Amino acid sequence: MDLEWLLDFLKGMIKPVAATAVVLMAVLLSFVQKLGLEAEMVYSILRAFLQLSVIGFVLQFIFTQENIGWILLAYVFMVSVAGYTAGQRAKHVPRGKYIAGVSILAGTAVTMFLLVLLRVFPFTPRYIIPVAGMMVGNAMTVTGVTMKKLRDDVKLQMSLVETALALGATPRQATLQQVKRALVIALSPVLDNAKTVGLISLPGAMTGLIMGGASPLEAIQLQIVVMNMLIGASTVSSIMSTYLCWPAFFTKAYQLESKVFKAD
Known part of the structure; x- marks a missing residue:
């Protein structure tokens, strides 16, 4: 420097x-x-x-x-901060920060691996770090909302869940509707943004390229890639968080863990 x-x-x-x-x-x-x-x-x-x-x-x-180690260090730092922040949103979920961090790591790592494997982006700091930052940021928001909404819905419908468990349902079966609702609510903003991109506002990546002198056609090509990767990473991360939440919500005897659903 x-x-x-x-x-x-x-x-x-x-x-x-x-x-x-x-x-x-x-x-x-x-x-x-x-x-x-x-x-x-x-x-x-x-x-x-x-x-x-x-x-x-x-x-x-x-x-x-141009060192891979620095890429991984930056990526782990971003995931750690995102996991902590998402866990704060879902503070009543036991081990929420850990669950959020692992979920964000899984969703963004899988998505990034596919993008590099398909040669959409080269594995260099100039590409990977900004791309990872966008994915981690969106996955953080979606994961936090998913975990909080799932816990709140199960709390509101404890009687329905307990009835299903008493009739022999597994924790997954007993909370299936709550999981679906949490995922739909968390992912809807990401999907709505994809539906209206370019019609209501020009996204940051596209705007940055245009203001930097790139042609609008080049800008939209990158923006399409960005929207695809955000949907992929957010979906994987949010679904992963629901699977990791289940052990915290139920006892080994497949009963609701009452202390998790005490008054806020």
């Missing part, structure tokens, strides 16, 4: 700094409307500046190394 690159980076930050004018507008509106969000807005934008600046330097270093 030479001094010239650093100077170019600082010059490039002039426009992002200028763009904070719109944040100041939001802060002013919050103050006028007495929303009490001024401090949080300022904190959020400062944190975003710091995080993105740091990750920019980190990625610049990794891209120059």
